Amino acid sequence: MSTPLRVAIVGAGPAGLYAASHLLEGPGGTYLNGELQYLVHRHIEVDVFDRLVTPWGLVRHGVAPDHPEKKLVHTVFDALHHRPGFRYYGNVEIGRDILPSELSSWYDAVIYAIGASGDNRLGIAGEDLPGSWSAREFVAWYNGHPEYRNAEFRLDHERAVIIGNGNVALDVARILTLPIAELERTDIAPHALAALRNSAVREVVLLGRRGPEHAAFNNPELEELGDLPGVDIVVDQADVPNASSRKLATLRRFAERPLRGHDRRIVLRFSTSPLAISGRERVESVQVTGGEVLDTGLVLRSIGYFGLPIEGIPFDAGRGVIPNEFGRVAGMDKTYVTGWIKRGPRGIIGTNKKCARDTVRTLLADATGPATGLPATEVERLVRERRPDFVNAAGWLRLDDHERRLGRAANQPRRKVCDPAEQLSLAIG
Ligand SMILES: Cc1cc2nc3c(=O)[nH]c(=O)nc-3n(C[C@H](O)[C@H](O)[C@H](O)COP(=O)(O)OP(=O)(O)OC[C@H]3O[C@@H](n4cnc5c(N)ncnc54)[C@H](O)[C@@H]3O)c2cc1C
Numbered sequence: 364m365s366t367p368l369r370v371a372i373v374g375a376g377p378a379g380l381y382a383a384s385h386l387l388e389g390p391g392g393t394y395l396n397g398e399l400q401y402l403v404h405r406h407i408e409v410d411v412f413d414r415l416v417t418p419w420g421l422v423r424h425g426v427a428p429d430h431p432e433k434k435l436v437h438t439v440f441d442a443l444h445h446r447p448g449f450r451y452y453g454n455v456e457i458g459r460d461i462l463p464s465e466l467s468s469w470y471d472a473v474i475y476a477i478g479a480s481g482d483n484r485l486g487i488a489g490e491d492l493p494g495s496w497s498a499r500e501f502v503a504w505y506n507g508h509p510e511y512r513n514a515e516f517r518l519d520h521e522r523a524v525i526i527g528n529g530n531v532a533l534d535v536a537r538i539l540t541l542p543i544a545e546l547e548r549t550d551i552a553p554h555a556l557a558a559l560r561n562s563a564v565r566e567v568v569l570l571g572r573r574g575p576e577h578a579a580f581n582n583p584e585l586e587e588l589g590d591l592p593g594v595d596i597v598v599d600q601a602d603v604p605n606a607s608s609r610k611l612a613t614l615r616r617f618a619e620r621p622l623r624g625h626d627r628r629i630v631l632r633f634s635t636s637p638l639a640i641s642g643r644e645r646v647e648s649v650q651v652t653g654g655e656v657l658d659t660g661l662v663l664r665s666i667g668y669f670g671l672p673i674e675g676i677p678f679d680a681g682r683g684v685i686p687n688e689f690g691r692v693a694g695m696d697k698t699y700v701t702g703w704i705k706r707g708p709r710g711i712i713g714t715n716k717k718c719a720r721d722t723v724r725t726l727l728a729d730a731t732g733p734a735t736g737l738p739a740t741e742v743e744r745l746v747r748e749r750r751p752d753f754v755n756a757a758g759w760l761r762l763d764d765h766e767r768r769l770g771r772a773a774n775q776p777r778r779k780v781c782d783p784a785e786q787l788s789l790a791i792g
Pocket residue numbers: 373374375376377378379412413414415418419420421422424425426427430433455456457458476477478479480502531534668673701702703704709710711712713714715
């Protein structure tokens with residue numbers, strides 16, 4: 364058999380794993396938008412790196428715990444482990460353990476799929492006061508991201524304020540208001556469940572800076588709010604113009620129906636922007652347009668994630684993306700990009716499937732010369748030199764199996780292990 368084309372993918376989130384699937388597709392091809400696609404006509408091997416022990420990116424650390432159906436996409440990714448030519452290197456950070464220049468010299472091509480692990484900024488006074496967090500940090504905490512497991516969110520004030528009204532803002536509002544019995548059935552991180560059990564939060568106010576017709580959340584996610592057990596949804600009728608879309612119709616319905624007298628509520632505000640976040644030592648209030656002041660102890664800024672650079676790779680600091688043409692990184696050879704770090708922090712899981720396909724198509728069109736990448740065994744030796752404690756696919760599957768077993772015992776889909784040392788001992792032994 365001819366020398367395989369060896370590709371490294373940095374990031375095991377949806378974009379990276381879809382790219383791996385496209386590269387390793389069998390002679391049967393893959394379906395995209397209902398059409399059978401054939402991309403691959405040569406032997407390819409793919410090594411996927413992630414800085415965390417666990418793969419799946421935001422499917423594990425972003426998607427809300429009460430939306431288990433959205434996580435089922437992991438079955439697509441699990442199938443990868445059985446594909447010949449696939450290797451997983453968890454617990455290896457590119458830019459720290461291995462430099463991009465080294466990766467380029469080891470492989471025939473490298474795809475960056477590192478997502479967006481920073482925050483968009485509000486640029487108002489008090490943004491960094493204790494008690495003001497980005498929604499990304501809160502989400503990472505309740506989903507058991509190892510780096511946020513020790514964060515302390517004070518839930519001792521009756522009101523929390525969320526700035527922004529995208530789908531992430533709705534996720535966070537649900538997690539803050541759902542009855543604990545609902546959360547107990549999910550894979551929410553154990554530390555978050557314990558903290559939410561004692562939460563004093565009874566009202567969550569979402570501030571949308573534009574009118575309801577421009578709200579960033581989607582209608583199905585909005586409709587879901589109306590059925591939350593134990594939670595009233597408050598919308599001011601005066602805010603909602605006559606319905607010209609399904610979203611406005613849903614809002615109108617919420618505004619017109621009587622409150623059910625629940626002790627928890629989500630208040631959807633529109634055309635209201637924060638002007639300053641205030642407090643002596645920590646957040647005490649948010650001043651908003653119209654001269655109103657909202658007392659609160661917790662502000663979650665849900666105004667979008669933001670891509671971070673990786674040293675040695677070009678970066679557009681204004682947009683937080685790696686500049687590229689059709690997925691080919693500007694000014695670099697054999698280097699590609701996909702997912703949120705290519706397009707910016709928007710789009711659902713499925714959006715990354717087409718994005719990854721487009722990038723893989725560009726990569727394969729460029730790969731006309733002879734393959735010169737190092738053999739898989741040689742790369743593994745080099746990785747082991749840098750990170751003797753890297754986690755391979757078998758190691759991850761051991762940890763995965765352990766979490767599911769713990770979950771079954773507690774009537775949860777899984778019980779996440781959040782301490783990286785414990786993750787490593789379960790994965791590697
Ligand atoms: C809170 C939240 C909830 C969401 N809920 C849904 C939902 O319910 N349904 C839906 O369809 N979509 C949802 N989305 C959108 C979806 O999660 C994204 O479209 C998708 O995860 C983006 O994929 P990605 O691979 O580009 O990035 P990510 O999923 O962020 O994956 C990036 C990966 O790269 C790794 N990485 C980063 N830097 C390095 C490095 N230097 N070296 C090695 N590895 C690195 C990270 O650890 C991570 O695993 C949600 C998004 C958020 C933020």
